[in-house]
Amino acid sequence: MIDSPAQRALEALEQAAERDERLSTYYTFQRTLLQELDKAKANLSASLELADEEALEARLAQGLPLIGFAQLPIEEKAFAELVAQIAEILLEYDPDLTSAALPETPSACYALAEQRFEKNQANAEGKGAQAQPSLAEMAVDLALRPYLEWAAEQTLRHVEQEGWKRPYCPVCAGAPDFAALQTEAGARHLVCSRCNSEWLYPRVKCPFCGNADHAKLYYYPSDDQVYRLYVCQACNRYLKTIDLREVEADVLLPVERITTVAMDAAARSEGYT
Secondary structure (H helix, E strand, O other), X not given: OOOOHHHHHHHHHHXXXXXXXXXXXXXXXXXXXXXXXXXXXXXXXXXXXXXXXXXXXXHHHOOOOOOOHHHOOOXXXXXXXXXXXXHHHHHHHOOOOOOOOOOOOHHHHHHHHHHHHHHOOOOOOOXXXXXXXXXXXXXXXXXXXXXXXXXXXXXXXXXXXXXXXXXXXXXXXXXXXEEEXXXXXXXXXXXXXXXXXXXXXXXXXXXXXXXOOHHHEEEEEOOOOOEEEEEEOOOOXXXXXXXXXXXXXXXXXXXXXXXXXXHHHHHHHOOXX
């Protein structure tokens, strides 16, 4: 059997469930979701239409992401079916979720996906606090992931890391929701919440509000020094981080995002978002 990242992720989540039985239901939910999304990604066979190298460099220089919604190979019927499957998984895990009706037609589902793609871009003008998404919006956001990951795998190589250093993803303009301190010099790479791309960003600077005042930036290390919870007193946001210098084994950052759920709970209990 090929040891694919998806298979490794499934095994890591299974091991996490064995370590902490209190979260076994949560990890089972995440494994079911990952299997569905990975299956959808495996079925993508289109080619990504990209501009030439010079045009891509120009986009990055202007702070524009490399891909737009129209470049994603979304077939409306298949996408709507994926959204329905994900909604079912979400409701099975949490029956109390807002049960807003899903879009009635594949074209309506596609239109909602375009809307959510644009709304969730971290570089959008006037972007502020967003309301809790409905079931339909959550399902659509998740259904977009395999398409965005597929696109990121083909485009991230065009990003010159030292030249970007912006607080949003160079591929899809998504916001970061995890970070890693690299093994060589401890440089910080942010991880996109939408497509899992990684990009270089200054360590002493909040990626959500740009605050670089040392007096308003803190981090709380885990007992084993592997994890850090960075918080910003200027915008009240937090960012989970793994210090790869303290880890011997290879890690999958998208899995670490899931298995550090206790850090999310701790941050939110203190009023951070």
